[in-house]
Amino acid sequence: MTSTASRPAETAETWLPEPPVLHSPWHTPARAALMEQARRFAMDEVLPVANELDPQKGEIPQHLLERLGELGWFGITVPAVDGGLGLGVFEYCMVSEELARAWMSVASILARSQGMGTAVADPDRHRELLRRSAGGSWIGAVALSEPEAGSDLANVQTRAVLDGDEWVVTGHKRWCGNAKAADFIQVLVRVADPQPGESRSRGLRNLLLVKERGSFPPGLSGYAIDKVGYHGFLTWDLTFDQVRIPATDLIVGPGEGGGSDSSGDSGAGFREAQAFLNTARVHTAARAVGLARAAVEDCVRYLQERVQFGHPIGDFQALRFALADMAAEVEQARAFYRQVAHLLDEGVPCEKEAAMVKLQATEMAVRVTNQAMQLHGGNGYTTERQVERHWRDARLTTIFEGTSEIQKRIISNRMLPRSPLS
Known part of the structure; x- marks a missing residue:
């Protein structure tokens, strides 16, 4: 395998490109400083790791995830009161450009946080999960696509049925990046069928499957899809066989309650x-x-x-x-x-x-x-x-x-x- 030792001419230590010009209607000194920080981190710390691990189809190492957490970049868009940087999509994308310049997977792992998987009905738990998200200890995966529902998400067939105080999930998901290494998987499921004349997106909801990093819970199995590129984390094909999720682990919208009272919502998951x-x-x-x-x-x-x-x-x-x-x-x-x-x-x-x-x-x-x-x-x-x-x-x-x-x-x-x- 090729290692960083075989590419001395391209290492960050010997050459660092000039930063792109930021001056624009949106320029601020704070954004310029953040961009420079991200650029330095990408070239000095991410690029050598990418050069070593990408040829091996290796995963982003834990020490790099910890550094991203220390920098606060898992919580760029999380409010400051909840431990995040309290910034916007602009800064999130700006940092991601710099990281992708070194290794796209490191820019992509940021999307698995930023408050994802925190919109639960219990406000105290919501705030706790936001803090974990911002700190990098609540990194997730999203299970949207299926073999017959990629771009056509309204055709999702993975089904969740309430059994007492639990959802029972059965179905097949594909293209779920970071699934096994994640702290949770946000799963788009069908909890009700549309009636004649109604939108096919009716009855779709998102559930929060909480799990341990590095393993799958009972009923969930899968295999890593062998990809041409986009190494750094594994992308999974997943089978849900009566996976049980607490009824309270339903992703909710503003002012919406959780549990069984939300099962008939007309397409909240799709929205x-x-x-x-x-x-x-x-x-x-x-x-x-x-x-x-x-x-x-x-x-x-x-x-x-x-x-x-x-x-x-x-x-x-x-x-x-x-x-x-x-x-x-x-x-x-x-x-x-x-x-x-x-x-x-x-x-x-x-x-x-x-x-x-x-x-x-x-x-x-x-x-x-x-x-x-x-x-x-x-x-x-x-x-x-x-x-x-x-x-x-x-x-x-x-x-x-x-x-x-x-x-x-x-x-x-x-x-x-x-x-x-x-």
């Missing part, structure tokens, strides 16, 4: 999933920008190092212009995701904009990382250089949190009414 996905899509755009920026920065160095025909290949206009196009695309996508993150922080409904930035940034990342491999020539097609990792991870961003085709559907549906015949 919660949609709200989650709006932020997740902007977060994915930020991660895609981080990956593409990594490819650009690696190319800047490589084009100066690689000599052909007596010149660094960076002297050749064709390659210089390719690099310029790549850099311009990254800057465009960064400006767009920050604009949409700002809108989310302002409470502006922006499902269309979130879909747009997810579409634009992720497709950009695939183009840019692909071009970066080309600029590296044969060296780009080896595991000796980081650029192949950027490309493998970028390729996934056009698929998860809704494929590019789903984003186009969301956007076009907001722009054009559908014909009654369609």
Whole structure:
């Protein structure tokens, strides 16, 4: 396996790229300081770990998770009164871009906290879980997708039935990242069937399956899906066979009670999933920008190092212009995701904009990382250089949190009414 020792030219100790320009309508000194802190941490602490473990398909080590907790980044969006940083989606995405520049999985693990899995009916327990979330001791997983319900979440078939004071869950979930290593799994289930003429999303709820890290509770089994990239944590295919969850472990909305009185709610789980996905899509755009920026920065160095025909290949206009196009695309996508993150922080409904930035940034990342491999020539097609990792991870961003085709559907549906015949 390739180790950091075989890539001395690309380690953070020998080279640190210039930070991206933050000056914008949203610039503040505090944000600039946070970005610089995240950038230093990513290059000094995350990148060496990524270079060592990603070729081995290794998981994020515990010491790195603890460092993220010490920095407060599991609670960027958690209120300060509950132990978080009390910041917004903007800062959450900004830090995630910096982390993704080193290893996308580390940026992704932040999404498994940020107050996720804390919306329970008991206010005291809710506050306790928020504090744990902010400190990094309440890191979860989300079980939304199924073999026949990926982008079509209204088709979820995993069923939960009340038996006394417990939900009994049976079904099949897929693409559940971090499931075994998590402290909890938030599971989208069907608790009631829609009546004729009602939305298919009726009767969907989210349940909170509390578990021990590193194991599955009785009735839950699964296997890790072997992926092309996105290493750092395992992604699971899960089977629920009468898994029991306390009735009180129901994810609730504002002013809603828990337990059996909420079983007939008309699609609360689907609405919660949609709200989650709006932020997740902007977060994915930020991660895609981080990956593409990594490819650009690696190319800047490589084009100066690689000599052909007596010149660094960076002297050749064709390659210089390719690099310029790549850099311009990254800057465009960064400006767009920050604009949409700002809108989310302002409470502006922006499902269309979130879909747009997810579409634009992720497709950009695939183009840019692909071009970066080309600029590296044969060296780009080896595991000796980081650029192949950027490309493998970028390729996934056009698929998860809704494929590019789903984003186009969301956007076009907001722009054009559908014909009654369609």
